[in-house]
Amino acid sequence: MAKQKLKRVDLIFSQECSCKDIISAALQKPKEEIVKELIDSGLKGRGGAGFPTGLKWKMAMQEKGNKKYVICNADEGEPGTFKDREILDRVATKVLGGMALAGYVTGAREGFIYLRHEYKFLIPKLEKVLEKFHIWMDDFDLDFKVKLFIGGGAYVCGEETALIESMEGKRGEPRNKPPYPSSDGYLGKPTVINNVETLVYALMIIRIGADKFKSMGFEGSTGSKLFSVSGDTPKAGIYELELGMTLDEFVKEFGDGDAKAVQVGGASGFCVPRKRFAETHIGYQGGLKGFSLPTGGSMMIFNSSRSMYNVLHNYLEFFEEESCGQCTPCRVGCQQLLKGVEAVKRGEKSQKYLNDLLRLAETMQLTAKCGLGQSVGNSFSSIVENFREEMIY
Amino acid sequence: MRKRESAIRTAVEKHGKERKNLLPVLQDVKQVKNYLSRSDISEIAAEMNLSSAHVYGVASFYHFLDLKVRGQNIIWVCKTISCYMKGSNDIMLALEDVLKIKVGETTSDGKFTLLQTNCIGWCHKGPAMLINDTPYTDLTPEKVSNIIDDYYKK
Numbered sequence: 423m424a425k426q427k428l429k430r431v432d433l434i435f436s437q438e439c440s441c442k443d444i445i446s447a448a449l450q451k452p453k454e455e456i457v458k459e460l461i462d463s464g465l466k467g468r469g470g471a472g473f474p475t476g477l478k479w480k481m482a483m484q485e486k487g488n489k490k491y492v493i494c495n496a497d498e499g500e501p502g503t504f505k506d507r508e509i510l511d512r513v514a515t516k517v518l519g520g521m522a523l524a525g526y527v528t529g530a531r532e533g534f535i536y537l538r539h540e541y542k543f544l545i546p547k548l549e550k551v552l553e554k555f556h557i558w559m560d561d562f563d564l565d566f567k568v569k570l571f572i573g574g575g576a577y578v579c580g581e582e583t584a585l586i587e588s589m590e591g592k593r594g595e596p597r598n599k600p601p602y603p604s605s606d607g608y609l610g611k612p613t614v615i616n617n618v619e620t621l622v623y624a625l626m627i628i629r630i631g632a633d634k635f636k637s638m639g640f641e642g643s644t645g646s647k648l649f650s651v652s653g654d655t656p657k658a659g660i661y662e663l664e665l666g667m668t669l670d671e672f673v674k675e676f677g678d679g680d681a682k683a684v685q686v687g688g689a690s691g692f693c694v695p696r697k698r699f700a701e702t703h704i705g706y707q708g709g710l711k712g713f714s715l716p717t718g719g720s721m722m723i724f725n726s727s728r729s730m731y732n733v734l735h736n737y738l739e740f741f742e743e744e745s746c747g748q749c750t751p752c753r754v755g756c757q758q759l760l761k762g763v764e765a766v767k768r769g770e771k772s773q774k775y776l777n778d779l780l781r782l783a784e785t786m787q788l789t790a791k792c793g794l795g796q797s798v799g800n801s802f803s804s805i806v807e808n809f810r811e812e813m814i815y
Numbered sequence: 816m817r818k819r820e821s822a823i824r825t826a827v828e829k830h831g832k833e834r835k836n837l838l839p840v841l842q843d844v845k846q847v848k849n850y851l852s853r854s855d856i857s858e859i860a861a862e863m864n865l866s867s868a869h870v871y872g873v874a875s876f877y878h879f880l881d882l883k884v885r886g887q888n889i890i891w892v893c894k895t896i897s898c899y900m901k902g903s904n905d906i907m908l909a910l911e912d913v914l915k916i917k918v919g920e921t922t923s924d925g926k927f928t929l930l931q932t933n934c935i936g937w938c939h940k941g942p943a944m945l946i947n948d949t950p951y952t953d954l955t956p957e958k959v960s961n962i963i964d965d966y967y968k969k
Contacts, residue, residue, distance in 0.1 A: 574877025591837030658939035
C-alpha cells in the first residue's frame with residue numbers, strides 16, 4: 423500500500439554512532455547472514471538501474487577463485503545528480519565500510535573507488551580517510567585495501583562494464599551482457615560493483631536490520647533514498663526520503679508553486695507533466711498501481727516559464743556528445759533525434775515527422791547495446807508526447 | 816624534448832607497464848605536459864608495448880585528456896540543463912568578455928582556455944564551473960570576473 427506522506431529519513435548522513443563500531447560489529451557476523459539480511463531487506467542499486475544488491479553480492483560470493491574485486495562506482499554523471507559527491511565529502515568512511523563488508527563477504531582483498539574526474543578536488547580528503555580506514559582494517563585483521571582510480575570524463579563510464587573497460591586501459595565502451603561483472607568483472611575476475619549510496623545502505627542495513635529498513639517504502643521499493651533536487655525550486659539540495667511518495671507530494675514540498683513538469687531520473691529518465699503528478703509514484707516498477715518511476719536520485723523541476731523544447735534539446739545535445747559511438751542505434755540515433763527536433767522547430771519538417779522520430783527512439787530502446795542508448799527514448803518520448811505543441815511552435 | 820620523454824618514463828615507471836595502467840599514465844603525462852601530442856602517444860605506446868592506435872583511441876575517448884595545446888588553466892563551464900536554467904549562458908558571455916576570447920579558444924598570453932562541459936554535479940548551486948580541478952558555484956558575472964582577477968594575481 424502506498425504511504426501518503428513524504429517522509430524524511432536520516433540514515434546516510436547520520437553520525438549517531440561511530441563508523442568504526444558499525445564496521446566492526448558488521449564484520450562479526452557470518453558472511454551468509456550478511457547476504458541473507460541484504461536480500462531480505464530488498465535493497466536495490468541506488469545508482470538508478472535497481473539491481474538487487476544482496477543478489478549481486480551472493481553471486482560474487484559463490485564464484486570460485488581467490489582473486490576478486492570490489493568497485494565503488496563514483497562516476498556520478500547523470501544530469502541533475504550530485505548526491506554521491508556529498509556522500510564522499512561527508513561520510514566517506516561509511517562508503518568504505520560498505521566496501522569492506524563486500525570484500526569480507528566475497529573474499530575480495532582489493533577495492534577501488536572509481537572517482538569521476540570532475541570530483542578530483544575530493545582526492546586529498548579521500549586519501550586521508552583511506553589512511554585511517556586501512557589502519558582499521560589492520561585492527562580488524564581484514565586483508566582489504568582500497569585505491570582511488572580517477573576517471574577521464576565520460577558519462578558512459580557510469581555503466582558498470584564501461585567503467586571496468588576504462589579501468590583496464592581501454593575506451594569506456596560497454597560490454598555485452600552476460601557475462602556480468604559478478605563472474606567476469608575487472609581483469610576477468612569476479613567483481614562486485616556498487617554505487618556509492620548503495621554501499622552506505624548495505625552497511626546501514628547490517629546495522630539497523632532488514633526489518634527496520636523494509637518498514638520504509640513499499641513492496642518492491644523498500645527503504646529510503648537520496649534525492650538530488652534542482653531546477654525551479656526554492657529548496658535545491660539533497661534530501662533523504664522514503665520511497666513511494668507521489669510526485670504531487672514531492673512538488674508540494676519542493677516546487678515553487680508553478681511546477682509544470684518534473685524530470686525523474688535525469689536526462690535518461692522520464693518527464694512527468696503536471697496532470698500526472700498525482701498518479702506517479704517514485705519507486706521501482708511493479709509494486710504500486712499507476713506509474714512508478716525509478717530514479718538514481720535526479721529530480722529536476724521545471725516551472726511554466728520553461729520551454730520544454732529547450733530542455734529536450736539540452737538532453738539530446740548531451741546524449742549526442744556522450745554516446746560512446748560503439749553501436750549504430752545509439753551513435754546515429756542520438757544525432758538524428760537532435761537534427762530532427764531542430765528541423766521540426768525551424769519548420770523544415772512537418773509536425774508529423776515527430777512520429778518518425780518517436781519510432782526511431784523506440785528502435786533505439788530495443789536495439790542499443792547499453793543503458794545509455796536504450797534510455798534516450800525515455801526522456802525523448804515523454805517530452806515529445808506530453809509537450810508536443812512546444813516542439814512545433 | 817627531454818622533459819617530455821622523462822615525464823613519460825616517470826609515469827610508466829610509477830604505474831607499471833600493464834595496459835590497465837594506461838589511463839593513470841595518460842593523466843600523469845597530460846598533467847606535466849599540458850596536453851598529449853601525437854609523438855607523446857607513440858612514445859607511451861612504445862613504452863607500454865601497446866599499439867599507437869590503441870593509445871590514441873583511449874586518449875581521444877575521454878573529455879579531460881586534451882589532445883590540443885591548452886592554456887595554463889582550463890575553464891570548464893557546465894552547460895547542462897540545471898546550470899543552463901540558472902544562467903550559464905550569461906556566465907559564458909562574462910568569461911568571453913573578461914578573457915577576450917570565444918569558447919574553445921586560449922588567451923594570447925596562454926593563461927586560460929575556455930571550454931564547456933556536461934554536468935559536473937553542482938546542479939543545486941548553478942551556474943557552476945571548474946577551473947582545472949576546482950569547482951566554483953553560484954556564479955554571477957561579477958563573481959566570475961573576480962575569480963579570473965585572482966588567477967591573474969597568482
